[in-house]
Amino acid sequence: MLPLHNPALLRQQALINGQWLDADDGQHLAVHKPANGELIARVPAMGQAETRRAITAAAAAQAQWKLQTGKARSVLLRRWYELIMANQQDLAVILTSEQGKPLSEARGEIAYAASFVDWFADEAKRGYGDVAPSPQADKRIVVLKQPVGVAAAITPWNFPAAMITRKAAPAFAAGCAMVLKPASQTPLTALALGWLAEQAGFPAGLFNVLTGSATLIGEVLTASPLVRKLSFTGSTEVGRQLMAQSAPTIKKLSLELGGNAPFIVFEDADLDAAVEGAMVSKFRNAGQTCVCANRIYVQRAVYERFAAKLVAAVQALQVGDGMAPGSTQGPLIDARAVAKVEEHIADALAKGGRLLCGGQRHALGGSFFEPTVIADASPAMLFAREETFGPLAPLFCFDDIDEVIRAANDSEFGLAGYFYSRDLARAWQVAEQLECGMVGINTGLISNEVGPFGGIKQSGLGREGSRYGMDEYLESKYLCFGGL
Ligand SMILES: NC(=O)C1=CN([C@@H]2O[C@H](COP(=O)(O)OP(=O)(O)OC[C@H]3O[C@@H](n4cnc5c(N)ncnc54)[C@H](OP(=O)(O)O)[C@@H]3O)[C@@H](O)[C@H]2O)C=CC1
Numbered sequence: 001m002l003p004l005h006n007p008a009l010l011r012q013q014a015l016i017n018g019q020w021l022d023a024d025d026g027q028h029l030a031v032h033k034p035a036n037g038e039l040i041a042r043v044p045a046m047g048q049a050e051t052r053r054a055i056t057a058a059a060a061a062q063a064q065w066k067l068q069t070g071k072a073r074s075v076l077l078r079r080w081y082e083l084i085m086a087n088q089q090d091l092a093v094i095l096t097s098e099q100g101k102p103l104s105e106a107r108g109e110i111a112y113a114a115s116f117v118d119w120f121a122d123e124a125k126r127g128y129g130d131v132a133p134s135p136q137a138d139k140r141i142v143v144l145k146q147p148v149g150v151a152a153a154i155t156p157w158n159f160p161a162a163m164i165t166r167k168a169a170p171a172f173a174a175g176c177a178m179v180l181k182p183a184s185q186t187p188l189t190a191l192a193l194g195w196l197a198e199q200a201g202f203p204a205g206l207f208n209v210l211t212g213s214a215t216l217i218g219e220v221l222t223a224s225p226l227v228r229k230l231s232f233t234g235s236t237e238v239g240r241q242l243m244a245q246s247a248p249t250i251k252k253l254s255l256e257l258g259g260n261a262p263f264i265v266f267e268d269a270d271l272d273a274a275v276e277g278a279m280v281s282k283f284r285n286a287g288q289t290c291v292c293a294n295r296i297y298v299q300r301a302v303y304e305r306f307a308a309k310l311v312a313a314v315q316a317l318q319v320g321d322g323m324a325p326g327s328t329q330g331p332l333i334d335a336r337a338v339a340k341v342e343e344h345i346a347d348a349l350a351k352g353g354r355l356l357c358g359g360q361r362h363a364l365g366g367s368f369f370e371p372t373v374i375a376d377a378s379p380a381m382l383f384a385r386e387e388t389f390g391p392l393a394p395l396f397c398f399d400d401i402d403e404v405i406r407a408a409n410d411s412e413f414g415l416a417g418y419f420y421s422r423d424l425a426r427a428w429q430v431a432e433q434l435e436c437g438m439v440g441i442n443t444g445l446i447s448n449e450v451g452p453f454g455g456i457k458q459s460g461l462g463r464e465g466s467r468y469g470m471d472e473y474l475e476s477k478y479l480c481f482g483g484l
Pocket residue numbers: 154155156157158181182183184185212213214215217218219233234235236238239241242256257258259289290387388389
C-alpha cells in the first residue's frame with residue numbers, strides 16, 4: 001500500500017469517455033517499484049477496440065469543447081492546476097513509487113507539471129489571430145486560430161507527470177480533446193492526473209487515458225483520420241516510426257526525442273557554479289533526462305581542477321530508495337537502462353578513459369548504479385554519439401573555441417546545450433553557433449513553463465510550453481473578405 005492521504009488517486013482502471021474501465025479482455029499490466037521490484041498495482045492492457053472508442057469519445061467531446069470560450073476553458077484548467085497542487089504530496093509518492101526518483105525531485109516535478117496547466121490556463125484566453133493589411137483595396141484579410149481537433153499524446157516514463165501536462169494543458173487550452181497513452185512503466189501518475197481532471201469538472205471524453213500495448217494503441221492512434229495531431233516524447237527510434245505511421249493521414253506532429261547535450265566549461269568560467277550546473281544537468285533524475293549533459297567539455301587550463309571538484313560533488317550524492325529521506329539519486333528505471341550505462345563505461349575504459357569515481361552497479365543491488373565520472377573521454381567512445389540516459393559524466397578536454405564548437409555540433413541530435421563563461425562576446429558567439437534548440441548559459445537547468453522546449457535535427461519537431469506551445473494545437477484559418 002502506498003502512503004497516500006487520498007487513496008482514490010491510485011487508479012487501476014483506464015479512463016474512456018468519463019468512465020473508469022478494465023480492458024475488454026480483462027488483461028492487465030503490472031506496475032512495479034524500480035527501487036525493489038515490488039508490485040504496486042495492475043492497470044488495464046487496453047487494445048485496439050478500446051482505443052477506437054476513446055477516439056470516438058474524444059471527437060464527440062471536442063465538438064462541444066471547441067465551442068467554449070477561451071475564458072471558460074481557462075476556468076477548468078485553473079481548477080485542474082489547483083487540484084494537482086493540492087495533491088502534490090500524494091502525486092509525488094505515486095510518481096516516486098513507479099519511477100524511482102527521490103521524493104523531493106518528484107514533488108518538484110509535480111509543481112513543474114502543474115506550472116504548465118497554470119500557464120496554459122492563462123494562454124487559453126489568448127488564442128489571438130491576425131488582421132493583415134490587404135494588397136487589394138476591396139479586400140480584407142483575417143486569420144483565425146482554430147483547434148486542430150482530437151490530439152493524441154504518447155509519453156515517456158522519465159517525467160511521468162510533466163510530459164503529460166506539457167502536452168495536455170495546451171491542447172485543452174486550444175480547444176482540443178486528448179487521448180493519452182502513458183509509458184507502461186509509469187501509468188499511475190497519468191491515471192491520477194486523469195482522475196483530478198475529472199474532479200476539476202472536465203467533460204466526459206475530453207481527456208482519455210489508455211494504458212496498455214504501445215504498438216496496438218499507437219497503431220490505432222496514428223491510423224485514425226479523426227486524430228489530427230500526435231505529440232510524442234521518447235526515443236528518436238520510436239519517434240521516427242510514429243512519424244512514418246502518421247504519414248498516411250498527414251497528422252500535425254510534435255516530437256520531443258533524444259538528445260546528446262554538450263556542456264562546455266571555458267577557462268574563464270566560475271568553476272564552482274559550473275560544477276553546480278553540471279550536477280543538476282547531468283545527475284537530475286539519475287541522468288535519465290533528454291536534456292541531460294551527455295558530453296562535458298572542459299578547457300585544458302581548468303580540466304583537472306574542474307574534474308576534482310566534480311568528483312567531490314558526485315561522491316556526496318546519496319544513492320537510495322527515492323522514498324528514503326536524504327536520497328539524492330534513485331534507481332534507474334530498469335535492467336536495460338543499467339546495461340546501457342555499463343556498456344558505455346566498459347567501452348570508454350577499453351578506449352583509454354580514466355575512471356575517476358563510480359563505475360559499478362551500486363551495493364544496494366537492483367537497478368541502483370553508482371554515479372560515475374570518466375576523464376580522458378574521446379570522440380571514438382560510444383557516449384560521444386549516443387545518449388547514455390544514466391548517471392555517467394564523461395569529461396572531454398579541449399583547447400580552443402572552434403574545436404569545441406565543432407565537437408559539440410558533431411551529433412545527429414540538437415536538443416539542449418550548455419556552457420559556462422564570463423566573457424560576454426564569447427557567450428553570444430557560442431550561443432549562436434551551437435546547433436540545438438535550447439542553450440543554458442551559466443546554468444544547468446533550463447526547464448520551465450515559460451521557455452520554448454524542443455529540439456532541432458533528429459531531436460524532434462515543435463516546441464512545448466511557452467507562448468509557442470499552444471500553436472502546436474491550433475490551425476490558422478485565412479478568411480478573405482472580398483467585394484468591399
Ligand atoms: N526524449 C526523452 O525524453 C526520452 C528519451 N528516451 C530515450 O529512449 C531510450 C529508450 O527508452 P524507452 O522507454 O524504451 O523509450 P520509448 O521511446 O520506447 O518509449 C516512450 C513512449 O513511447 C511508447 N512506445 C514505444 N514503442 C512504441 C510504438 N511502437 N508505438 C507507439 N508507442 C510506442 C512507450 O510505450 P511503452 O512504455 O508501453 O513501451 C512510451 O509510452 C532511453 O534510453 C532514452 O535514450 C526515453 C524516454 C524519454
